[in-house]
Amino acid sequence: MAVFVLVSGPFTGGWVWQEVAARLREAGSEAYGVTLSGMGEGGGVSTAASSGPAADVDLETHIEDVVGVIDGIAPGEEVVLVGHDYGIHPALGAADRRPERCARVVYLDAGMPADGDAALALVPDPSVAERAGAEGAGGSVPAPVGEEWGRWGSTAGLSAEDLARLDRLASPQPLRTLTQPLRLAGSPFDRPTTGVLCTADGAGISMVEMLVVSGPPQFRVLADPRVGFFELDTGHWPMLSAPGPLAEILLLAAADQGQRLTVPECAPPADTGTFLLDVPARPRERRGAVDLYLPEAEGPRPAVLFVHGGPVSPDQRPTPRDWPTFSGYGGHVAGLGAVGATLDHRLYGPDAYPTAAEDVAAAVELVRADPRVDGDRIALWFLSAGGLLAADWLATPPPWLRCVALNYPMLAPPPSWGAVPGRFRPVDAVGASSPPVVLTRAGLEHPVLQRTVDDFLMAAEKTGAEVDLVDVPHARHGFETLDHTEETREAVDRAVRAVLARLRG
Structure with a gap:
């Protein structure tokens, strides 16, 4: 069975994975919800640097956190890295440093960062970028409270108790984790990959298909047969709103299941092909x-x-x-x-x-x-x-x-x-x-x-x-x-x- 290393998004730690990890273990897998450096304590695998000051924590720190968890897993085990939101950045960094140990990366309602990309580009709150400019990427970003969570992703499916739990356990996010560019030696898609799309957060498989067919060239890699997709009818925090269905999907992903995308031969990308009208050349x-x-x-x-x-x-x-x-x-x-x-x-x-x-x-x-x-x-x-x-x-x-x-x-x-x-x-x-x-x-x-x-x-x-x-x-x-x-x-x-x-x- 696979060993799941679960890397959470901003403001959260290993505690956010408790229900999902329990279900994965019930199914016979190992599962580790990682509490990254500077992200508090409670409910997950804490890292050695977890008590360090936020100003000393950056993306490389978090990548080393995940690498450390991988290195602690017995050799020969199949490691599946799951990155939620910002968590895909340290997950990809760790997979790049330990390619022989990482069997699959799962993008859980996450973007598609490449070499040189900083997570700040996808941060929904513009004040974070302003803070980064004013403070030189030092300090931390305060955690959302109450309705503010909706600015970071759809809260569909979260109960009042879930939101209260987020408020109670969330930690400020070290700013340098968002501003430091991700550095990769290889392609993020050098290994089997799964995308889990939370449809209440706006994107579904049909939108990805549209991007593959008619969008920018960087999306064409998603039609690789090693890339599969699942949808979850919930908001941006499925580990809280739908822990059972999410665990089932992760098990299927580890078994190389998921919908594959194809590009029809009759569907050229937007930058090729011809216009539908016969237009004479104009100056x-x-x-x-x-x-x-x-x-x-x-x-x-x-x-x-x-x-x-x-x-x-x-x-x-x-x-x-x-x-x-x-x-x-x-x-x-x-x-x-x-x-x-x-x-x-x-x-x-x-x-x-x-x-x-x-x-x-x-x-x-x-x-x-x-x-x-x-x-x-x-x-x-x-x-x-x-x-x-x-x-x-x-x-x-x-x-x-x-x-x-x-x-x-x-x-x-x-x-x-x-x-x-x-x-x-x-x-x-x-x-x-x-x-x-x-x-x-x-x-x-x-x-x-x-x-x-x-x-x-x-x-x-x-x-x-x-x-x-x-x-x-x-x-x-x-x-x-x-x-x-x-x-x-x-x-x-x-x-x-x-x-x-x-x-x-």
């Missing part, structure tokens, strides 16, 4: 991070700026403005007499929306300042998770913004994206003063994203906002690359002409 000018597609027309013309989603990797090549979807839209709009504009913005993670918003604003000013553009007739077109960037423009639209278009958009951040600042919620921003909206809805959308669209449409109806809905019943997220059908071609043509009509009206 294109590159102006910094912005590309302009110019029409064959005299005088200043209205312009449409297309805004990609993400997050994307800063090292991704080609960059989004060179993807077929965006070069296709830019050229198509230019062929119809308007200026098409695309840009690369820095949406590198859920915490990067403010930076991406600055990039979009700068791109708008560059486009409006071009003498070939009528600066009083501008439309902004947001796709996928770029939809969150529409919130500012919907809430306080300038007079020259004639239309906002949205394709298969995310219109409120999922709970697991807690690092997104609160202002990026189009469902709260839309209102009677918003510019007209052209919303293209994919019928085969991921349920999490579809709920945000439904909420947006309800808010628009309640507030009297103008929305032109373009339905594509048989289309998937990213249909411009994935679904080349008469239905999708007609939907694109209808949406483009609806936007241009508002620019010319």
Whole structure:
């Protein structure tokens, strides 16, 4: 039977695993809930440095804690490392240092850190980053209390007693554990891997499938046959809200069970393939991070700026403005007499929306300042998770913004994206003063994203906002690359002409 080493997320220690560990032992496995250095005492395997001051504890300290537990397990035993939330960072670090001992890593409602990534990038509370800048990553982050736990992940399934237990036993998190980059010699996916997704926290297997098919290249590794997935219908702390089902899943994961993902041959990634319309080549000018597609027309013309989603990797090549979807839209709009504009913005993670918003604003000013553009007739077109960037423009639209278009958009951040600042919620921003909206809805959308669209449409109806809905019943997220059908071609043509009509009206 496997030996489970259970590494908890921020503010918690080995005590949080007590019920899960007991069930694993009842099934015949060994299980160790690790209390990492500086994270208090009680209920788990305490490490030698657990009483050290928080200022002396960093991610490397926690990695050595986990390595120490592994080294204490009898040789030949199959070690399964389970990392919850932040705990995946020390778990991956330990697996990298003891690759011969680690049979599997389980990501429990956790991100996908790579070499050089710090956990701070996924911290949902922006004040933590401010503290890190002010204190030079010294000190610690106070543990949440009461309703504050909901800012760190969905509390669905937790009873009042569970929340009281979190309040009573939680410890401050040493700040350097969040700011120190993870250093790995190999790939995190050099070994069998399991993802356990807590669906009440926003992500499920269908969303992962969407990322594998149409998202950034770093997600394609998740279609490796050594990677399996499970879902738990609960919130971010399943070891408290669903200890029995979680233990069953961990046993299945150790037995190499779990749903495998496949990438259909007919589903090229977003940065390859072709646009669904046959768009003749148009003149294109590159102006910094912005590309302009110019029409064959005299005088200043209205312009449409297309805004990609993400997050994307800063090292991704080609960059989004060179993807077929965006070069296709830019050229198509230019062929119809308007200026098409695309840009690369820095949406590198859920915490990067403010930076991406600055990039979009700068791109708008560059486009409006071009003498070939009528600066009083501008439309902004947001796709996928770029939809969150529409919130500012919907809430306080300038007079020259004639239309906002949205394709298969995310219109409120999922709970697991807690690092997104609160202002990026189009469902709260839309209102009677918003510019007209052209919303293209994919019928085969991921349920999490579809709920945000439904909420947006309800808010628009309640507030009297103008929305032109373009339905594509048989289309998937990213249909411009994935679904080349008469239905999708007609939907694109209808949406483009609806936007241009508002620019010319």
